[in-house]
Amino acid sequence: MSNPSLSGQPQVEVAKPKKSKKKLLIILAVLVIAVVVMKQLGIFQYFSIENITKLTVWINSFGMIGPIIYIFLWIAACVFFLPGLPVALLGGLAFGPIYGTIYSSIGSTLGCLTAFLVARYAARSMVEEWVSDNEQFKKIDEGVKTQGWRMIMITRLVPVFPFNLQNYAYGLTKIDLKTYAVVSWVCMLPATIAFSFAGGSVVSGQGDLTKTLMYLGVAAVFFVLLSLLPGFIKKRHKV
DSSP states (O other): OOOGGGSHHHHHHHHHHHHHHHHHHHHHHHHHHHHHHHHHTTOGGGOSGGGHHHHHHHHHTTGGGHHHHHHHHHHHHHHTTOOHHHHHHHHHHHHOHHHHHHHHHHHHHHHHHHHHHIIIIISHHHHHHHHTTOHHHHHHHHHHHHHTHHHHHHHHHSTTSOHHHHHHHGGGSSOOHHHHHHHHHHHHHHHHHHHHHHHHHHHTTTTOHHHHHHHHHHHHHHHHHHHHHHHHHHHHHOO
16 A cells, blocks of 8 residues: 555645745746836836826827836836826826726726735735735735725725735735726726826817816816715724
8 A cells, every 4th residue: 555655745735835936936037127127218217296297208109009008007006116196197198088097097907906916826925024014904904804895995995005005915815806806996996087187188188278177177076076085984984
C-alpha cells in the first residue's frame, strides 16, 4: 500500500505557494515596468491641477486613440494612488462633457476593478500588510459583513474613506466582483458627470455663453447633490 506522505497531495501544497509567489513577482514586475515607462514619458509630473492644460494637450496629441490613452490613465491613477481630480477634469477638457463622462466612467470603473483584482488575486499578502493596522479598512471590512453592497455605496459617496485605498481594500473583503463593479460605477457616476461637465464647459462652451452656462448648471446640480448625499447617508446609516 502506498504511503500517504508520498502521495501527490504534499507536492500540491508545496506548489501552491511557489505559484502564488511567481504570480506576485510577475505582477510586481509589470507594475515596476509601468512606473518606469510613465516616469520616462514624464506623465507623473502632469498629475496636478496646475498642469491640467499640459495634460489636455498631451492627451489630444494622440488623436483617435486619445480616449484609450485616457482610460489607461485612469487605470494608472487608481493602481498607483495618483490624484484623481486632474484626471476627472481632464475628461471634459479633452473630449467635452458627454464623451468626457463616458470615457471617464469607463476608465474610473476599470481602474477600480484593476486595483480590486490585484488585491484579491495577485498581491493579496502585500495589500494585507498595507491595511493590517488601518482603522478605515477595518470599518470597510466590518461594514461589508453587516451592510453588504450598501457599504460600497457609503464609502463611494461619503468622502472620509480614501478613494484609492478603497479599491484595494475591497479586494480583501468577501464582496463579489459583480456587485463591487456595478455599485461602484453607479455611485461614482454623479461625480463623474459633475467634473466632466465642469471641464467640458471650458472647451465645448467656447464662444457660446448659453452652452457654457448650461454645462456649468448641470455640473452645479451634481456638485450640490454630492454635497448633500454624505450628510443624508451618515444620518441614515450612522457612519
